Amino acid sequence: MIGVTGKVQAFAMADDFLRQNETSDAAMKGATWMRHRLSDGQAEKLYQLGYQEEDVKDLTKLTATAHLNFQWNRKQIERLLGV
Numbered sequence: 304m305i306g307v308t309g310k311v312q313a314f315a316m317a318d319d320f321l322r323q324n325e326t327s328d329a330a331m332k333g334a335t336w337m338r339h340r341l342s343d344g345q346a347e348k349l350y351q352l353g354y355q356e357e358d359v360k361d362l363t364k365l366t367a368t369a370h371l372n373f374q375w376n377r378k379q380i381e382r383l384l385g386v
Contacts, residue, residue: 341367 341349341359345367349359352374359367373380 337363337365339364345371 341362341364345362345364346359348371349362349367350356352371354370362370
């Protein structure tokens, strides 16, 4: 079941899930990847979605992934939020 909560509650729930399910080895491996500069492929996809170079120049792979997933799922997210 999907519920609508505030941003703080969503982050708290995600944090709880990770604390219960994530191993420290996996967390360290993922932490390194998150800080890498976005890939050329990610940048190209963001440009296709209307992002400008100044919008993507400082993004990491993690933040670029978040932007892409949001854009690809925007209609569903907005529908669920009643926007």
